Amino acid sequence: MAQPANRPVFAPWNDPNEKPLIQFKNVTKKFGEFTAIDDMTLNIYRKEFFALLGPSGCGKTTLMRMLAGFETPTKGTILLDGVDIAPIPPNKRATNMMFQSYALFPHLSVWENIAFGLKRSDMPKEKIPARVEEMLKLVRLEKFAKRKPHQISGGQRQRVALARSLAKAPKLLLLDEPLGALDKKLRQDTQFELMDIQEKTGTTFVIVTHDQEEAMTVASRVAVMDHGKMIQVDTPDRIYETPNSVYVADFIGDVNIVEGTATPKGDGKVAIAWAEGQPEISASIAEGVAPGTKVHFAIRPEKVAISSDRPEGKANVIEGTVHDIAYLGNISTYKVEVAGGRMIKAQVANDRRIARRDISWDDKVWLSFTDTAGVVLLN
């Protein structure tokens, strides 16, 4: 895609001259009979904020622990800055990790926790206090330097853990579910803080999370994993708008999936027959598809419009009955029953204080969307 020349966009993964910081080359990790990582190849670039996203047990934590040095690959190689890291023990690696449990040393003060790694580095002794102060300032904890970990709040502990892992200025910072223990509001604030710190320090971050919203917020690229395999690696907007599979579409955000049979119409368009006696869904598709192929049509609820009267000039119009309404404050979700008992969700932003009262339970409604609103998925 062409980008305006005056606004540089951070996308080293599109630059063939850029050397990746981390390279996974056909990495497989087995625990006994269980395959945690299955023949994975992946590049992560300098200054990226890279999110590993997936359900628990998908291998994302194993991937991270291999980077930290707590696990070794069964097969394949991992290169950090072009050097195979397999023979390097965790204490000699230029990576640092922020643990899910924070793993702060309970017998040491906040100051000593942050200085812990520095004392074991080649940094001259007299420079350590300045670096610790710098880190405390970065995470805004100057006043808490003397406290022990159990004397500060959860959010503060999380920041101490971050400061401790950043103190040695690692080439790569690994964050294992760093915000899991925080409540929602604090988590959102901290997400922005993390991005800010990542930008300020210019460190490459790899974050493991099962929270898709978190991954979408912080990451430059998101990797969706399942059963030890990368399903899709892309920028958050591309993951959301052009998922490559039903799995990704379903995992990220809310989605309507309609199964059907495709008939190519030329000009990048395809017609999908999805129910007896209903107009076919018209959609765009990038790749060619053979007539009669079974496909999944995925469309986000916010791209489906709902109205009591039949709208004009829309590529797709489907009739249905309102089955359920969920009022969420900023948006309302309508669950509409269409032909064959299928449910399609439509989302409407509540941009006025007086909510739409014209649509109610069991009303006849019209759902409509353009022919570019959804994606046609082959798998």
Added chain:
Amino acid sequence: MNRKFTWFNATSLTLGFTFLYLPMIILVIFSFNESKLVTVWAGFSTKWYGELLQNDAFLNAAWVTLKVAVLSSTLATILGTLAAYVMVRAGRFRGRTLFSGMIYAPLVMPEVITGLAMLLLFIAIGLDRGVTTIVLAHTTFTMCYVSVVVSSRLVTFDQSLEEAALDLGCTPFDAFKSVTLPIIAPAVISGWLLAFTLSLDDLVIASFAAGPSSTTLPMKIFSSVRLGVSPEINALSTLMISIVTVGVITASLISKRSIAKQRADEQAAVRT
């Protein structure tokens, strides 16, 4: 729970504790007896404690006992802690159950057999019996107690703390020394106190391992009693009861309070 006072509860409690402590109470009371006859009360006096201090044989035995207890409990603590650390940290390997079983087996082994086995070993390798052999024998039988105490603490220890230490540049030994050990210290100390107490009052194993010049206090008491119980022995026994009681209570207080506190801190530190 029914916390009501009933005669049945009160009676069983009294019976049980009388059974347990009456002999010792009588011993303590008679250690303050004026009379030389052990079983006849003739008024309060602390003179037997004074005489005890004049008795070189007893003082000598006390000195040996103390030396043995300090040395053996220190050795047992080092070995027992290492054993516990390896057993808890090594994860699953072939024969793990066998090994952990073997660490705890001496707990239930008859002391006579342990003592005899040690004796045979010392004779076989030609080691002259004396303080050294008692220390070795006591280390052997007390280290499994230390190991039990320490491993019960290690099981609840969050392993990511050690990983964090490694991640921040510690060698495995440095991680153990600067992170693990300070955190499990209360358990290690209470293990040491337990080993110290066990070594202090052991008679059977010491009898097997001791040589002519190295009589421990329990051995001395036992041999003196065979010539007749003197009030001096009562006084000595009272002193030993006090030392052991203080040791055991301190050990259990440390393990209960301090470990609970540390664990709470640790949990507070790892979770919100």
